[in-house]
Amino acid sequence: MKIQLRNPRRDVDMPGPLRVDVxxxxxxxxxETVLVIIDGTLVPGDALVxxxxxxxxxxxxxxxxA
Amino acid sequence: xKCTVCREPAVIDIRRHNAYFCPDHFLRLCRDQTxxxxxxxxxxxxxxxxxxxxxxxxxxxxxxxxxxxxGYRADGFVIGLGIGDYSAASxxxxxxxxxxxxxxxxxxxxxxxxxxxxxxxxxxxxxxxCSACGLTKRHLxxxxxxxxxxxxxxxxxxxxxxxxxxxxxxLHWHTEYLGRQSPVLPARAGLPRKAKPLIRLGEREMAAYxxxxxxxxxxxxCPMAAGNRHLQYKESLNSVEARSPGAKFxxxxxxxxxxxxxxxxxxxxxxxxxxxxxGAPCSAEVCAFCRLxxxxxxxxxxxxxxxxxxxxxxxxxxxxxSTAEGHAP
Numbered sequence: 127m128k129i130q131l132r133n134p135r136r137d138v139d140m141p142g143p144l145r146v147d148v149x150x151x152x153x154x155x156x157x158e159t160v161l162v163i164i165d166g167t168l169v170p171g172d173a174l175v176x177x178x179x180x181x182x183x184x185x186x187x188x189x190x191x192a
Numbered sequence: 193x194k195c196t197v198c199r200e201p202a203v204i205d206i207r208r209h210n211a212y213f214c215p216d217h218f219l220r221l222c223r224d225q226t227x228x229x230x231x232x233x234x235x236x237x238x239x240x241x242x243x244x245x246x247x248x249x250x251x252x253x254x255x256x257x258x259x260x261x262x263g264y265r266a267d268g269f270v271i272g273l274g275i276g277d278y279s280a281a282s283x284x285x286x287x288x289x290x291x292x293x294x295x296x297x298x299x300x301x302x303x304x305x306x307x308x309x310x311x312x313x314x315x316x317x318x319x320x321x322c323s324a325c326g327l328t329k330r331h332l333x334x335x336x337x338x339x340x341x342x343x344x345x346x347x348x349x350x351x352x353x354x355x356x357x358x359x360x361x362x363l364h365w366h367t368e369y370l371g372r373q374s375p376v377l378p379a380r381a382g383l384p385r386k387a388k389p390l391i392r393l394g395e396r397e398m399a400a401y402x403x404x405x406x407x408x409x410x411x412x413x414c415p416m417a418a419g420n421r422h423l424q425y426k427e428s429l430n431s432v433e434a435r436s437p438g439a440k441f442x443x444x445x446x447x448x449x450x451x452x453x454x455x456x457x458x459x460x461x462x463x464x465x466x467x468x469x470x471g472a473p474c475s476a477e478v479c480a481f482c483r484l485x486x487x488x489x490x491x492x493x494x495x496x497x498x499x500x501x502x503x504x505x506x507x508x509x510x511x512x513x514s515t516a517e518g519h520a521p
């Protein structure tokens with residue numbers, strides 16, 4: 127699967143299928159700090175991501191004061 | 193996993209609620225939590241005119257959308273801060289939302305109307321970018337609300353923002369700031385009421401709200417904010433939250449009920465005068481915003497020629513500082 131990361135923008139390849147929470151653990155990303163989106167759809171931590179999927183890991187932490 | 197409410201497929205898990213939600217029940221949760229915050233803290237009523245401080249980011253667009261969904265009379269206000277492509281893109285997100293929703297968006301462009309932008313203005317005024325930006329936004333939001341006859345200014349500060357501010361204030365025991373940290377500040381002496389209806393919702397929920405509602409917000413972080421202290425506090429709190437879900441909520445909301453009253457300070461209305469330049473309420477002859485504008489728009493001296501010896505350079509720095517201060521009222 128292809129995993130799209132931001133800040134900075136980069137792609138990471140990872141063999142699937144894998145659960146979302148396993149993917150985040152392997153990337154050392156805290157679950158609270160991101161959304162995981164597959165084909166425009168939000169997926170929860172226990173979702174199984176197939177090998178041919180493109181996964182967006184979108185950070186949600188903003189540093190300004192809104 | 194299934195939605196905790198209806199057993200339909202879930203799209204998001206919220207660990208502090210130990211619950212999963214489908215799109216419909218998650219969006220309802222966001223509306224309900226916002227309405228509860230508004231009512232619990234008596235932020236505003238259905239007849240009030242609300243001005244939402246919009247940045248083009250997830251929180252401000254989400255709170256604007258939720259208020260409109262709940263039937264409040266809410267207009268948006270966006271400031272072009274002149275932070276390169278980032279400001280242009282974020283302003284465009286705000287415009288696109290307003291157009292798509294048929295909502296009213298007021299705009300001010302800082303470089304056009306006040307002659308400076310945040311990157312160069314903060315440098316000239318010897319402030320951090322976030323400090324200059326915050327001061328600028330507070331002043332212009334207040335002015336827009338007063339000029340436009342709005343009853344309240346709403347900002348998109350969420351649970352994570354407020355918990356991080358509280359963490360910083362407690363860490364350094366800024367008791368004066370602790371006394372002012374409130375989800376609603378009453379109107380006083382020419383300043384509008386201010387409210388933060390998202391204090392029961394985290395920023396992950398706000399991003400999810402936008403994705404589920406199809407609200408296109410600016411995902412990129414402000415380039416000026418990278419590495420600031422606020423982000424470090426959020427990182428620390430998220431480490432605690434990962435091991436103890438609900439810790440951030442308890443930290444902030446129990447502060448409001450159990451500790452905040454002890455830090456409250458007496459009403460300061462009587463101590464405020466008017467800025468002799470812009471008329472805004474302030475505690476000096478000239479308000480901090482007008483001083484910032486003056487420094488940001490005053491040409492800075494440029495030293496040419498060979499480098500001076502250390503002793504001479506120190507003297508020059510002292511002289512420059514005196515000159516700069518001399519311009520300040």
